[in-house]
Amino acid sequence: MNGKGQPTEKRFQQGGRDLCYFEWGDPDDQTILMVHATGFHARCWDKTIAALPSGYHIIALDQQGHGRSSKPESLSDWGKAGGDVCALVAGLDINNIIGVGHSMGAHVMVQVADAMPERFARLLLIDPTIMEPRAYQNPPDVADMEPVSRRRNDWKSPDVMFAAFKGRYPFNLWQPDVLMDYCQYGLLPADDEQGFILACPPILEASVYEGIYSMDPYPLVKRIRLPVTILRAQMGSDDVTPVRDFASSPTWPGLVNVFSNAQEVHIPELSHFMPMQDPERIAHFIAGESGVSA
Template sequence: MYFETADGTRLAYEDHGQGAPILFLASWVLNADMWEYQIPFFVENGYRCIALDRRGHGRSDRPRDGYDLDTSADDIAALLEHLDLRDVTLVGHSMGGAEAARYLARHGEERIARVALVSATVPFLKLTDDNPGGLPEFALQAVLKQWREDRPHWFTRQKQIWFATHLGNQVSESQIELTLQQCLSASPWATAQYFQSGYHTDHRPGLAKISVPALVVHGAADASAPVALTGRRTAELVPGAVYKEYPTGGHGLYITHKHQLNDDLLEFIKS
């Protein structure tokens, strides 16, 4: 299914099941397909599951611009209005979590019942005077330079780290290769633009104003979004947030820890 945003971009989404709505927001360079181990579980438990392909990803259009978190937040708002969804649970992984946070900051909580930030790249990644634990600009530029030389090779090098297989997490080679191909399917232009927007966006003011129930889930072994910079700090910023940290979880815990994650999400939604 498709809908059009304010600038005429055609975005794809999936809509399964009936009941209270859950909107799944995918990781950077991934799309709605990443939630294949979550959506059937929640449909079977009586929920309506919607999953969005952001612009430049999956089946959605690849427009000239709009590859930033403010536009992503506005695209989410357009989808919620298109479907007239209310009492929504937002579940965002990685940059999807950043998009959820940005949506709440820009559009408020009128349509939102609760939010779950899973391995989210918030609150602020950039090294600044008031964010001494952040990552320096040269690190961002180094990654961009590697992509201009050989983007597929960079992602191939990351595939084992993504799942923290060195800690004994069991992931088949087929699953790893599928995830790699999903990552490489995103528009190269969108890949770089979103990466830069995620690095430069400061979510701290917005997170501190969240008043709906919030769940923060993060892996202690997350190499893509180090837990000390992201998950733990986010849990401290969001008032009353429930925090769960998976000791062996990497960034891809939606696969390696799918049963635990599904159970934790379900418990949170029911509570």
């Protein structure tokens, strides 16, 4: 088993699911389970994982439609993503989990912790995509996702992608080595073997955003008794919704009060892309070393 260097790439296949996941460390140690945000992939966590202290077993997965996992026709049903991770947790029989989710991945982590709370020790929800409760009862119109579905999908190399993104907002907020991981592991060889394509096809990424209100997380949130820490990033302006302004926080400020055992840390100097801007700080929160009890 690899330590904190390069992980072991593995696959979980069950009931039509085909998930890729990456594993670091000794399975006898406490497990950290990491679920990435929309359009990203497991290896976006690499620099956060490198900053963790030793003594953890770490699993980071590619959600369906992302990275090296299978590509369904649509990702608009957020509940299916939770079912995928539940199947993985049960299939690998992991317990005493520190559950870490970023953005939509935090919504997924809430689903999994609600379904199998006995397998978790605590949760760290990094700027979760959980809006105010009334939004799920009377969903507003979802912003036009055509720009997402039309993202550039063909690249000559990860280096070319990095050069194109490094000066572009919000990628210019990221640490360059994290952006390089995003580019290096976020591309797959094109079918014609001429260059690369995005590992999360733009049409699938757009379908995630189109389904943003497909599952109301609040009945689940109210049932969770686990210790929860919420990291909340900078807020956008009142006239720009989080679905449109990808760098501002989508997290409802009142979420912390709906959980029975939660605390919130507001970090206004960071954008929604917290793990990409400051992976070392995120690692401290995962390990409970932030100066705030987790």
